Amino acid sequence: MKNRTVELIATPPEPRYVGDAFRVHNFIPSLYRLDMDRMTPFVLLDYASKFYFSPTDTPRGVAPHPHKGFETVTIAYKGKVAHHDSHGGGGVIGEGDVQWMTAASGILHKEFHESEWSKQGGAFQMVQLWVNLPKKDKASSPKYQAIINADIPRYRLENSQSEIEIIAGEYKGITGAASTFTPIHMLNGRLMRGAKADFTFPANYNTILLVVEGNIIVNNTDNVPTDNLVLMANDGDGFQVEATTDALVLVLSGEPIDEPIAARGPFVMNTEGELKETYLEFREGKFGELV
Ligand code: MN
Numbered sequence: 001m002k003n004r005t006v007e008l009i010a011t012p013p014e015p016r017y018v019g020d021a022f023r024v025h026n027f028i029p030s031l032y033r034l035d036m037d038r039m040t041p042f043v044l045l046d047y048a049s050k051f052y053f054s055p056t057d058t059p060r061g062v063a064p065h066p067h068k069g070f071e072t073v074t075i076a077y078k079g080k081v082a083h084h085d086s087h088g089g090g091g092v093i094g095e096g097d098v099q100w101m102t103a104a105s106g107i108l109h110k111e112f113h114e115s116e117w118s119k120q121g122g123a124f125q126m127v128q129l130w131v132n133l134p135k136k137d138k139a140s141s142p143k144y145q146a147i148i149n150a151d152i153p154r155y156r157l158e159n160s161q162s163e164i165e166i167i168a169g170e171y172k173g174i175t176g177a178a179s180t181f182t183p184i185h186m187l188n189g190r191l192m193r194g195a196k197a198d199f200t201f202p203a204n205y206n207t208i209l210l211v212v213e214g215n216i217i218v219n220n221t222d223n224v225p226t227d228n229l230v231l232m233a234n235d236g237d238g239f240q241v242e243a244t245t246d247a248l249v250l251v252l253s254g255e256p257i258d259e260p261i262a263a264r265g266p267f268v269m270n271t272e273g274e275l276k277e278t279y280l281e282f283r284e285g286k287f288g289e290l291v
Helices: 115-120 272-283
Strands: 006-010 016-018 024-028 042-053 061-067 072-079 081-085 090-093 099-101 106-111 120-133 143-147 154-156 162-166 184-191 196-200 205-215 214-218 222-224 229-234 238-243 247-254 263-264 268-271
Touching: 006 162, 024 120, 042 205, 072 081, 081 099, 081 247, 090 099, 090 143, 106 115, 115 196, 120 205, 120 247, 184 196, 184 238, 205 214, 238 247, 263 272
Parallel strands: none
Antiparallel strands: 006 229, 016 024, 024 042, 042 120, 061 106, 072 099, 072 120, 081 090, 081 106, 099 143, 154 162, 162 184, 184 247, 196 238, 205 229, 205 247, 214 222, 214 238, 263 268
């Protein structure tokens, strides 16, 4: 095993609003070195850092919009989101839950703060990730995986209350909850102060850490505070995370999809021609209906 080193520690970019519900720091693809080709199969990461929303009776969210060619994964840390799509998928996710929507051949969906939660207001914190699909799967049928926290397998660290939730992929021989099209590991490390966890992924897998709560040190050398993202280099396989306060860390690692990426707006395809076709399909109403 060769040690995997830290390539970059990224502070959160200035937030922007997606609809009026999601105040996000866009880490992938706009800033730093975190472009789509570098981060494949992760082609977008929007992080809604913890933010207080005041009570309202007016729905906050993003109205129906299309996606094609990839999957949207929403990981809820605080607050509640309601989702509906034109393929019949839908539901509400809250703290610790994950929704995994495969847009694939094309879908319409809408994403709103859940209405009862919104009437109370409160702290909201989530990650939305776009996971690319290989060319052979871009035309497959849409699907929806609702993953509640209680159904996420977990690994308890030795001599500790700390645990690793395995949303997708694998950790220490335990298989995650979600099915994926290409090899992806998606883990939440819920670490008590002083806990140490080690991670090993193939060196070519693109790997990032997002510190959702608390403070960590990577490989005994690199200090990473809350809301910062770490890009691990592709120079080795294993690395270690130590929590210097109680901490929550999202760990993402995926096998690169070695294909050209043509992305515009809500679509991620392989060529410009496919993007043009996709806009045409959308205008012709081929992604179904959703009000
Ligand atoms: Mn969307």
